[in-house]
Amino acid sequence: MNCEVCQLKELDVEHFEIREVLRFSCNQKGLWCQAVCNLMKLIAGILHTILFHRALGLVRPKDIDLELFEITYVQCGDVELERKIDEKIDQFLDRVEKHPNKKNQICLSFYEVKNKQPTWFTNKVERLYWEQWYINLNVAQHQKGHSGKSTSSKIVVDPEAEERTVRRAALEASLRDVLFQIIRFVNEKKDHIPPIPNLEGVSFPYEITISRFCIWNGNVQEDAPNRASYDAQLTSE
Amino acid sequence: MDLHSYPHGEHGRFEQIFNQFLLKSLHIILDSRVPMNRPPSRGGEIRKSDRWFNLVLGDRPAAMDSLSFWNRSLMEPMVIDIILVQESSYSLSEHDSRSTLATEMPAETVIERWVVQYEHQRSMAPQIGDAFYKKTYKKSIILLRSVYSMLRLLPAYKAFRKQQSFKQNCGFEINYKICSFGSPLLRSEEESMKNYSFIPIDAQQGRLSVSVMYRKDLSDFNLDSCVSHPIEIISDYVGSPLTDPMRAFPCTSSEKGHSISFQTRGRQSAPPSPFQRPHSWSSGLQRELSSQQSQPYSASPPLYRSPYEYSSSPTEAYIQRNQNQRFTANQKAPCDEILSPPFSSSPSPSPPTKSVIPFHNRRHPETAPMSIPHPMIARSPRYLSPNLSDPNRNSLPPLSPRNTKYDSSSHESPSGIRSIRRLDSTRTGEMSNTPTNAGPKLSRDSKEDSGRFSSLLSSSSSPRVGLSRTSSRLSFQDDFGDCDCPFIVDDVDPPDNQTSSNLGARNCSEVSSLAPSTMKKSQDAAVGALVHMLKTAPPLRQESCYYNTQSSKTEFEGEVGAASEFFKPRKASDAFEELKVYRQMKDLLLSKSSAHLVSKEKTEF
Numbered sequence: 149m150n151c152e153v154c155q156l157k158e159l160d161v162e163h164f165e166i167r168e169v170l171r172f173s174c175n176q177k178g179l180w181c182q183a184v185c186n187l188m189k190l191i192a193g194i195l196h197t198i199l200f201h202r203a204l205g206l207v208r209p210k211d212i213d214l215e216l217f218e219i220t221y222v223q224c225g226d227v228e229l230e231r232k233i234d235e236k237i238d239q240f241l242d243r244v245e246k247h248p249n250k251k252n253q254i255c256l257s258f259y260e261v262k263n264k265q266p267t268w269f270t271n272k273v274e275r276l277y278w279e280q281w282y283i284n285l286n287v288a289q290h291q292k293g294h295s296g297k298s299t300s301s302k303i304v305v306d307p308e309a310e311e312r313t314v315r316r317a318a319l320e321a322s323l324r325d326v327l328f329q330i331i332r333f334v335n336e337k338k339d340h341i342p343p344i345p346n347l348e349g350v351s352f353p354y355e356i357t358i359s360r361f362c363i364w365n366g367n368v369q370e371d372a373p374n375r376a377s378y379d380a381q382l383t384s385e
Numbered sequence: 386m387d388l389h390s391y392p393h394g395e396h397g398r399f400e401q402i403f404n405q406f407l408l409k410s411l412h413i414i415l416d417s418r419v420p421m422n423r424p425p426s427r428g429g430e431i432r433k434s435d436r437w438f439n440l441v442l443g444d445r446p447a448a449m450d451s452l453s454f455w456n457r458s459l460m461e462p463m464v465i466d467i468i469l470v471q472e473s474s475y476s477l478s479e480h481d482s483r484s485t486l487a488t489e490m491p492a493e494t495v496i497e498r499w500v501v502q503y504e505h506q507r508s509m510a511p512q513i514g515d516a517f518y519k520k521t522y523k524k525s526i527i528l529l530r531s532v533y534s535m536l537r538l539l540p541a542y543k544a545f546r547k548q549q550s551f552k553q554n555c556g557f558e559i560n561y562k563i564c565s566f567g568s569p570l571l572r573s574e575e576e577s578m579k580n581y582s583f584i585p586i587d588a589q590q591g592r593l594s595v596s597v598m599y600r601k602d603l604s605d606f607n608l609d610s611c612v613s614h615p616i617e618i619i620s621d622y623v624g625s626p627l628t629d630p631m632r633a634f635p636c637t638s639s640e641k642g643h644s645i646s647f648q649t650r651g652r653q654s655a656p657p658s659p660f661q662r663p664h665s666w667s668s669g670l671q672r673e674l675s676s677q678q679s680q681p682y683s684a685s686p687p688l689y690r691s692p693y694e695y696s697s698s699p700t701e702a703y704i705q706r707n708q709n710q711r712f713t714a715n716q717k718a719p720c721d722e723i724l725s726p727p728f729s730s731s732p733s734p735s736p737p738t739k740s741v742i743p744f745h746n747r748r749h750p751e752t753a754p755m756s757i758p759h760p761m762i763a764r765s766p767r768y769l770s771p772n773l774s775d776p777n778r779n780s781l782p783p784l785s786p787r788n789t790k791y792d793s794s795s796h797e798s799p800s801g802i803r804s805i806r807r808l809d810s811t812r813t814g815e816m817s818n819t820p821t822n823a824g825p826k827l828s829r830d831s832k833e834d835s836g837r838f839s840s841l842l843s844s845s846s847s848p849r850v851g852l853s854r855t856s857s858r859l860s861f862q863d864d865f866g867d868c869d870c871p872f873i874v875d876d877v878d879p880p881d882n883q884t885s886s887n888l889g890a891r892n893c894s895e896v897s898s899l900a901p902s903t904m905k906k907s908q909d910a911a912v913g914a915l916v917h918m919l920k921t922a923p924p925l926r927q928e929s930c931y932y933n934t935q936s937s938k939t940e941f942e943g944e945v946g947a948a949s950e951f952f953k954p955r956k957a958s959d960a961f962e963e964l965k966v967y968r969q970m971k972d973l974l975l976s977k978s979s980a981h982l983v984s985k986e987k988t989e990f
């Protein structure tokens with residue numbers, strides 16, 4: 149069985165170094181919280197959109213608004229799924245903070261369980277992956293140019309606000325492109341989907357892995373290069 | 386190839402999938418684009434229609450009930466236009482001397498066009514088999530999920546959310562139109578739109594495809610202005626029913642109020658209810674653009690007519706019919722058999738048959754109302770004689786065949802009706818024409834008579850209607866055997882049951898007073914009362930002398946058995962004889978009373 153791989157378009161997101169957070173003013177701490185929340189919601193939006201197209205059992209769709217980006221994505225409405233995704237996102241944020249200014253990848257894989265005959269040494273079950281999604285995030289550390297003036301009552305935010313607005317608009321457009329890419333991929337590739345083992349929640353077993361190591365063009369690399377992968381074919385419209 | 390009756394077999398299953406796909410896609414699109422007032426969803430209850438494609442969407446918009454999908458051909462696409470209706474003001478030309486006021490005309494722009502269709506491909510070999518249609522169904526599920534997600538990413542979703550939030554305070558309105566063809570768009574409109582086609586799904590002998598043409602950018606419409614709309618004072622405020630409940634709010638005045646306030650405020654649109662919104666497929670609700678000037682935004686005019694017909698919630702009934710015996714999935718099988726469409730076991734649904742009118746439904750008969758003579762039995766025996774000159778005679782149904790055997794010369798009126806006429810007439814001279822035809826004699830069992838009367842009284846213009854009504858009515862007719870009672874209606878209880886409760890033990894003096902009271906009741910009740918009276922009335926023979934006594938209540942009852950004599954055919958000579966008898970009785974009584982008085986006086990002295 150083929151394993152269809154989809155490399156989603158890379159997203160440039162900003163993140164504050166956690167070491168600097170304590171030195172932030174209240175306003176900047178709020179911005180930091182907002183940035184963290186937005187990043188979490190962004191990743192959750194992408195994962196839920198993929199899983200909504202792979203949960204072929206009876207679902208009651210739930211619309212979730214990303215207020216920052218004015219984008220609405222759809223969830224399955226499965227509470228257990230939401231909890232798992234939130235856990236994975238927390239793990240991702242921990243890793244991002246430990247390794248700032250790195251390209252990171254979240255991999256969502258769907259597989260089939262093939263029972264392998266247990267031997268004396270192993271009792272593993274074999275997993276046959278039939279679909280893999282790579283969410284590529286370029287988490288840039290927030291350039292805080294006024295760290296020395298954090299105690300000042302006046303915070304010069306206008307240039308930063310404008311820059312933030314520009315970055316936000318670009319991120320919103322990229323996120324929308326990623327969601328379109330997901331829809332396109334799930335429509336193009338349907339024949340590889342195996343028989344459904346479970347109608348409850350996500351119909352297929354899946355796993356979410358977070359790695360600093362990227363799979364780029366089929367090769368494992370420590371850092372993803374600054375170019376698009378051959379797998380991710382985002383056709384221009 | 387129509388969808389109104391699914392053929393059996395593979396093709397029927399595919400047609401069912403396609404039909405449900407159309408409904409589901411329409412439901413998704415309307416839910417995501419047009420704010421509609423729908424009843425609150427029933428919590429966690431999952432409807433049968435939600436199980437199709439495993440997507441729970443809740444209650445369908447009311448507009449979908451009026452779409453008759455079964456009249457569609459499989460080849461016709463479903464084109465759904467999402468139209469943005471916005472006010473565009475312009476001033477009248479300077480040459481118009483009447484008015485220079487700015488007139489606001491609604492501008493309608495198609496911002497999205499969804500096309501769902503089945504592309505038939507003759508060259509394609511027909512795909513058959515359970516595995517194939519299940520695979521088609523699985524792909525359809527994924528496709529609908531994609532459509533659902535896509536609807537939230539397109540620019541029109543933002544407009545939908547704004548209208549949903551601000552409702553009347555928006556500067557625009559979103560309408561929709563469903564057709565089987567797409568109206569041609571202007572070149573400028575086409576250039577501003579983008580096309581996206583979902584990957585088609587291989588179907589039985591073709592492909593199931595969904596495509597959308599959408600406007601890339603809605604910034605030209607200035608949709609963000611709804612929040613900052615200035616608040617203006619309405620000078621002609623009509624008032625609120627809450628503050629002034631006693632004040633009437635006629636429709637015209639309220640509309641005028643809206644229209645005036647519309648002009649002063651720049652824009653005001655009442656959100657039309659789903660039932661008021663005219664659709665392109667509703668032939669009776671089309672409004673032209675010109676009419677909108679007087680009634681702005683009371684409803685959006687459809688631009689084109691659609692071959693879809695109006696009907697009253699047949700779709701839902703059709704779907705529920707199909708899903709009453711749906712295909713139950715075997716969840717134990719770890720394969721695609723779990724994901725099976727909820728087919729119905731009867732693939733050829735039929736519209737619901739008309740319900741049989743129940744026997745207890747007391748509707749008035751469909752024939753012309755007939756006047757029932759007053760049951761004035763107590764006044765004179767002559768009333769017991771039939772009067773063939775009764776003007777109402779011809780309005781009564783003729784004799785049943787079984788009843789005509791007693792008199793073949795006359796077919797005009799049954800004896801039962803003659804009995805009624807006796808109560809009304811004083812012209813005994815007309816007894817010469819007394820028909821010798823005798824209806825069923827009262828010597829027969831009362832059941833027959835009651836059946837006869839019921840056959841007479843419950844007249845109907847439709848023959849043999851009674852045969853199909855109720856079993857109790859049928860039992861009456863069974864008693865008649867081969868009796869043909871064409872004028873039976875089902876709204877008359879057997880006279881036994883009816884009149885016995887009405888009359889019971891009433892005296893003749895009360896009967897006369899009862900007569901006008903019964904006339905006030907329905908005709909049926911009066912007729913039943915008459916029947917009972919006639920049945921319980923004593924005969925016109927020797928025993929009928931009890932009629933003139935004061936306490937005839939009990940005598941009425943006592944004469945039930947003798948009432949069988951009542952309906953014997955009589956001639957004028959018989960009537961004269963009776964008259965003589967009564968006179969003799971009267972003389973006798975008078976003489977006795979006088980003799981009694983004389984003897985009493987003697988004893989006193």
